[in-house]
Amino acid sequence: MNIFDFLYKKIISWSRMPNADRYLFALSFSESSFFPIPPDVMLIPMSLANRSKIWYLAGITTISSVLGGVLGYLLGYLVFDLIEAWLINSDYWSSYETARLWFDKWGLFAVLLAGFSPIPYKIFTIAAGITGVNIFGFILFSILGRGARFFLIAALIYMGGDAFKHIIEKYINILGWFIVVIVLIFFLFL
Numbered sequence: 001m002n003i004f005d006f007l008y009k010k011i012i013s014w015s016r017m018p019n020a021d022r023y024l025f026a027l028s029f030s031e032s033s034f035f036p037i038p039p040d041v042m043l044i045p046m047s048l049a050n051r052s053k054i055w056y057l058a059g060i061t062t063i064s065s066v067l068g069g070v071l072g073y074l075l076g077y078l079v080f081d082l083i084e085a086w087l088i089n090s091d092y093w094s095s096y097e098t099a100r101l102w103f104d105k106w107g108l109f110a111v112l113l114a115g116f117s118p119i120p121y122k123i124f125t126i127a128a129g130i131t132g133v134n135i136f137g138f139i140l141f142s143i144l145g146r147g148a149r150f151f152l153i154a155a156l157i158y159m160g161g162d163a164f165k166h167i168i169e170k171y172i173n174i175l176g177w178f179i180v181v182i183v184l185i186f187f188l189f190l
Contacts, residue, residue: 004176008045008169015046024057025064032068032121032146033075039065043150047157048165058154062147069125069142076129083126095119099127108137115145 014020024046028039039061047054075083087093098119102110111133114124128138157164168175 002173004173005169007041007176008172011042011045012049015042015049020046021053021057021060025060028061028064029068029071032065032125033072034122036120038120039150040153043153044157044168047154048168051158051161054154054158055151058147058150061150062143065121065146065150066139066142069121069146070135070139072122072125073129073135073138076126077132078129080126080130087126092120092123095123096127099123100131103127103131103133108133108141111138111141112145115142115147115149121146 014023017023020042024039024042027035027037027042031038043057043061046057050057087096099110099114102113102124106113111124111128114121117124125142160167
């Protein structure tokens with residue numbers, strides 16, 4: 001089944017819609033606090049479809065991700081008692097415990113590392129609020145970590161150009177299943 005090819009082509013077609021950047025903003029914002037799908041799934045195809053907007057798209061993704069991270073921080077800081085039962089019974093509990101350990105070990109640098117971690121960023125934003133790390137430091141390190149991730153993706157696409165697009169289109173199903181396997185292995189052995 002070519003599910004990843006189908007999804008890739010569908011997102012490419014959506015990326016040409018007039019309000020696509022708003023959808024990217026909404027996805028990036030919500031992923032940082034409660035939604036399970038990372039913004040990369042829209043950022044990459046949108047950047048490939050329109051490389052003239054690549055830096056703009058990376059900027060939107062970074063800004064909205066940080067704003068969503070602030071919401072996640074506030075959820076952890078203000079209403080953790082209300083979401084704790086859900087978190088304990090969810091698949092995210094072990095990731096949350098890992099994030100707490102990272103905060104204990106590296107402090108705010110955990111937020112920077114979270115930008116590249118396979119652990120969902122929302123877990124770090126909520127854990128940052130629960131642990132009460134400095135909000136201004138949290139925002140700064142979120143900008144650095146998330147910005148580095150999204151602008152790195154943009155730079156790779158920009159430099160790779162059509163060759164990068166061709167590789168993705170040729171191997172999208174293999175890449176998709178490879179990422180699924182890596183994420184499953186990560187969560188099984190975390």
